Amino acid sequence: MEQLAGYRLVAVLGEGGMGRVHLARSASGRLVAVKTVHEHLAAEPEFRERFRRETVAARKVAGPFTAAVLDADPDGRRPWLATEFCAGPTLTAALAALGPLEADGLGGLGAALAEALAAVHRAGLVHRDLKPSNVVLTHEGPMLIDFGIAKTATGTGEESLTGSGEIIGSPGFIAPELLTGAGEPGPPADVFALGALLAYAGTGLAPYGTGAVHRILYRTLHDSPDLTGLPGGAAWRDFLGRVLSQAPGDRPDLPAIVAWCGARSGAEPWWEREPVSGLIRRREDEIAELVTAAAPPPAPAPVPSPGSTAASATVALRPSATDPGPSPAATTALPAPSRSARPSRRRLLLWGSGLLAAGGSTAGALAALAAARDKARDNTRDAAQDKKKGPVTPSTAHQRGTALWTKDIGGAGLLRQGDALYLVATASLSRLNARTGSTGWTCPVPDGVTDAVVGDGLIHVVRPGGLLTAGITAVDPRTGHAAWDTGLLTASPRRRSATALSPDGAGVDGTSSLLAASRDVLCLVTFAPYETAWARRVAKGVRWRAYGYDARDGAPLWFHEGTEAGVAGVHQAGGRVAVAASTGTPGSYDPKADPATETLYVLRARDGTVEREIPGGSRHPEAHPGSTGVRYYASGGEVSRVELAPRRTDWHRAADGESELDDTPAVTPTATAGAVYLADQAGISALDAETGGTRWSRPDLTGLGDGAPPLVAGGLVYVRGPEPGSRTSGTAPGAWGVHGLDAATGALVWAAPLDDADRGVRAVAGAGVLHLAANGTLSAFPLPEAAATTEAPATADGDARAEAS
Structure with missing residues (x-):
């Protein structure tokens, strides 16, 4: 030492x-x-x-x-x-x-x-x-x-x-x-x-x-x-x-x-x-563990003589929150420290503060301040200037992708974390080895699965809405066994004790749900669709409801009943849960809509009380006081950069293509190498993250489909496109397979064919492997050499949850 x-x-x-x-x-x-x-x-x-x-x-x-x-x-x-x-x-x-x-x-x-x-x-x-x-x-x-x-x-x-x-x-x-x-x-x-x-x-x-x-x-x-x-x-x-x-x-x-x-x-x-x-106690325990881990190794224990009853204790390594760890058979065992070797919290406090x-x-x-005193730059896109850049000239020099393996997965969603790939099926959750495709375990969920979210050392599986099934099951990623279960939502003592249950809703929850997870709190929001007149008639006044649970053991913490509206999104950060209540079509934005019908409700994560209501805020669910940083949005035919905590829009610009309900623009929510990547009817574009100006464009390519933005991993941008060098006319741009483009220039680096890619592709990447799913078939490819340095798993929507089929 x-x-x-x-x-x-x-x-x-x-x-x-x-x-x-x-x-x-x-x-x-x-x-x-x-x-x-x-x-x-x-x-x-x-x-x-x-x-x-x-x-x-x-x-x-x-x-x-x-x-x-x-x-x-x-x-x-x-x-x-x-x-x-x-x-x-x-x-x-x-x-x-x-x-x-x-x-x-x-x-x-x-x-x-x-x-x-x-x-x-x-x-x-x-x-x-x-x-x-x-x-x-x-x-x-x-x-x-x-x-x-x-x-x-x-x-x-x-x-x-x-x-x-x-x-x-x-x-x-x-x-x-x-x-x-x-x-x-x-x-x-x-x-x-x-x-x-x-x-x-x-x-x-x-x-x-x-x-x-x-x-x-x-x-x-x-x-x-x-x-x-x-x-x-x-x-x-x-x-x-x-x-x-x-x-x-x-x-x-x-x-x-x-x-x-x-x-x-x-x-x-x-x-x-x-x-x-409680937070202070947790930090004391962490420091105690740190001190123990750094302590000099004890002197070797004497070898027990034949017939001795002495046994060596072992303790399994706990996987980190970003890596579920190896399969149970590969778990590493270490000598367990003696009780006397670990400092107690009391001794820790006596050591000082x-x-x-x-x-x-x-x-x-002062130099930065001087720059701020200059006239503010107009960040709105200048179309004439953007057109001067012109599209990137397509190139046929590239690496050809060869699949490591393929597997029939039906309509299962994809969830990546560390070295693991999870398949989220309608009635089960499975863990695969990302590189070999072998199944480590399968956890049956007879009541069905509507969503899965990575938590702190657990996978949280949401069961479908309804009086007899709705709830959360936490699955241990190492074994596939259920760690705990919330039980039915209707059985929550917090819900039963609430006095705000509306008589017109007859106490019934909506059949749709969304889950937001943090290290300490899970918030499950149930709701009924309200995006059409028919849906509003069927809903009959059903309100959205939020259930708070302890993320470590599933204990119910709180319950909150909201308004008669659907929910476009839920986000948790900084001790808050933001619920985007909406009566419009998910993913769209009507500038003429009454802001009161598109409200973002900001709840305190610790007790579920409403801290703030933001009329018109449901368009940006992540933009609330608990968030940090910036995020990029595409809706209503427009792309915008928003500072999340103050909800300040730095710039906005029109997407290149005409926006339609079934083909709205999709943009990566965060920037990579100073750019964000847009898929719209005009093709694929790289936009400068600070100004919104076009860096490069590829009108010959298209997005992954299903409203997903391009996938960015290891310096490459993954989109759909035709066979490189092909001059076949009348073929849809994304009918052949997937292209990997240099994020900085838009030049072709890698390409691989996929059957039925024109129907849409779901893509995730991490730990050196790219996974592409098209029409029920999952294919695994080694990440191209230029992209093999990626460390964190990535998904096409930038979120660690199951990709919807």
Whole structure:
């Protein structure tokens, strides 16, 4: 085990712009966090001088919610800093798992962090990088960590140590005066960052949005913060509005913040209550496992003499959430650690507290800010400019695909995870070896299967709707045995105790359902179709209903009854479940529709209560406060890029082909190599992910069919097309087989024939194998050489669920 100045480095916890953070043990056995500085920074005398001054000041910080600096060596060959260690989740992780805080929890968090900042300021420092990932939740409360970029408040000698125009901090939490250069880092800058953090904790949304750095910085300077959805109503909005004032002098000081927030905190600290305390316990267990795994191997046990009753214990390796693991016969057994070798949670807490995260920082942000001040670019597609690019000239030089094996699968859906391929049939779930096609196991589901979703170490199978069958069965991917079952939906005690059951629906659930899964919560939504007048007549007022279950054991958690509408999609992220209620045709969008009939309902995943209703939001089910990043949509003959959390459309453009109900455009939901890939009546196109402009187009090719976007795997884009070099006229573009195109250029790299490909192809890829299903026949191909580096399984719709037949 590597050592540094008497500290035994146990494991790497993270890495940031300044250095690497290690979990370590002191000579006395205490767990600490040791941050080592990157070599290129250690070689700069100016950096060492600043690091030395800030270390001296940071050691003076002492407060109830700060991780103390224990030791440091700024002059060593590898400069390092040791702090207390906290075994707890970051605030970022907690909000992602549980959703935003209630008003009393927000008050407790604000008071604690204001006290922590006050301790920093008393030591003559300004933190400069307060953000959710630099706050760790422990049983002792939220702990403020990472003083690695803290600065002396006096600024003495700083001019010679900091480059002109340098900005340090994280976008969305940097005070306006630091962006304009009108002020020096001081306590009001930390107050601003605290306001942004509390707004995020209370809404789940960054108050100045997400996306490109220059856009966030521009909004910080010119826009008001988005405080929509804060708990506690106008009082919290007004308070945080003052904390986030543009002028430093208009912001309240820390004592005022402590008093205001403290008066609104709960009698029992929110971090001591479930489910937060459960997250803390889980993190403690994870750290205990990490320490155990890194412990030196014990001395070899003596060989038992003949006749001895001693036996060696073994423990099976648990597969990760992204890899179900080998078949039972191939399970690896390892010696089980003795009970005394595993540290208990109590011993872990006695070792100390304070996780030092490797927080990122923003340097050179002024250049990005200058770019943001320029006139905003018009992202709407210019058709004349796109036509100048012209189509890609087809090429016949390519690799010819040869199938590893073929199998008759009928109408079964395909589900990929790691090295496994799952067949989702009408009454069973089977696991195949992706490379050989051999069946590992088959799990019969007599009541039928309508959907299957990969969970945390389990496959969740949804049984069809109806009074006697609807529910979820969890299948162990290693054995194919049922791990647990929810039982009938109608038997859920949460449903029986609900008082909102509508008499006009007679308590009957719709026969359709959708499942959204996270590590902790499964949400099954039942509904009846409402897309046509006849369907609405048959539904007779049946409402959509959401059932929440514990993802680990299937225990019922909550029940919610919605409106008289169908459901176009369900998405779970960031502690929320978004249900897209709709009375229109799935996959279409009517701009004249009443927004109230196309509402996105955002529920809290922990208890099923409605947090927000977004009229007209069902068009983008993934765009809600719990989401992050961007996603691309195609509907109504239009393609758009949407920032998910703020629901902001960055650009939209018309698809090249005329959109029809049975041939709507399909676009990959996420970008690959800076582009997204569109299939419409005009063929296949690569669109620039940032602008929406056309990079290349292939009018001679077509999409996979059934509304699925092209499959992207290992640098290639898979679509349907004719036999390369063929000049046969009158043949449908996709009648011959599948083409693999270079994602960057659109040039042909690979092609393989498939019988009846003109009827549509379902495609998934991963672990070096491409699987294509056409007209009931599944064929497996080795990924082309240019695409063989792909690691994560991919599907044509970018989702880890069964491909519908």
